[in-house]
Amino acid sequence: MIPTDDPDCWLLCPAHRWIYDKLRMAESQGLQAGPHGVPPPAYPVFSKPIINLRGMGTGSRIIATATEMAHFTSPGHMWMPLLSGAHISTDCAVEDGRIAWSRHATGTPWNDGMFRYWTVHAAANPALEERLAAWTLRHMRGYSGMMNFETIGGDIIEAHLRFADQWCDLYGDGWAEALVRLYAEGHWSFADRNRVDGFSVPLFARHGAGFKHPPAGLQAAVRAMPHISSLQITFHEDKPMAQHAMPPGGFRLAVVNATSLSAAQAARRRLATAWDPALIINQD
Template structure:
């Protein structure tokens, strides 16, 4: 399929639209990396920090202050694998890891921003605020119907300088208006919340360099369920289908492979991601998460971590 979505739980977002066979639209970072050799440096988090004059360095150079935030320089599997705060020199010596970096800790609003970009110009923005929990996990994301003008201006200046020959989607994660990571694709966790015109607009962007979709006009939410790190049996699709009403709850994803050992999944230290509930009612999505939590508990005979 020309829309390169390998995850079966997310093909629901794309299988209703025909995409020309001569297009290849990357959804995952390994595909985006291979398809964009000129801009593949976008996945180098150390370079991103350096371009913004943040205080940072590879693990081979010890920080001159603590605490700092540690993460892989490259992590095309995403999900914040093995990232976290290092509080002092003793912990640094224990967690030293070649291929990792440290950076000053940023504070402020944590945004995920999708952008449609043509030759260094942003044609469209969509922002989501993350509400973090422990060790790289999130309670939920709120997909916004309004702008973040300062962040948009900052990102526009960044792509004007660095992406003058790029056409396609981009995703930036920012904290306090500074970039912590970027991707040459969009966030495939909630495209249903962008509305039906999103996928046709996506196809047209990669086909001709034009963009049809206007600003978002409705706030959505993407509620996440985490459990302990272990193997799980999944609830059935029939069980999940009863909660979908295409308005309050628009989709449910179980974003892991049931037949794959849990250690082979890229997950944050704070938990194993079991389910994602998207919709336009935060209350209803959280209620659905609670019901799914109990079904996981019933199927797997365990106590799940609380959000």
């Protein structure tokens, strides 16, 4: 069993599911934090649900004053410092609490919770890797498997008992086989050679419409374009659109992964022809 979604991780890893408690995660790093109802010592603060297995930043906001806090106080929510610095997603392979491999990605933000694209970096980040390694050794003994960390300025804001499945095809040949060995045998073995930067480019449409998947022929043509690693259609036709977890700014139709940003953007434009142009949000 290799989980790729947080509810599955919660069920499969009961001894370590506590990492989904964001209040406990903040306290494990010495960050000031508390549940709504306990006043912060200063403002602004960042507010979010203590546990959110749905993702997509649901229910999160900046609270700038005590008056705003009184208005937005919600059961099951917490506050923590409003952090600054690079916002990085890091996938890690963990053996009994020891990080054996990692890869970092950063998003280029757009608006209303959307990103223009993500860059999966070939380069290491030694300072961040050292901080994550120390935290993992201290708190994750007994766990072997993948983890994903979201950090801002080196502080962990979220942790997951899984990897970011959106762009893992950009990690190189043999990575999926190493993933299977990690879960089957408990150890990590991956010849991580010839890294290159990768790019994960989403296609967004306006909320409120119903959507069908693009024709299979168009999907195949997009996947066959130069430098394209994968095409992912990110919604279910048979599920009400409102039940998909999406950012406020738009409904994500698809993601294109590639080793060239311009190639990914060209593939996105070609894929967008499957839908009414009036519904597509221009991202170029």
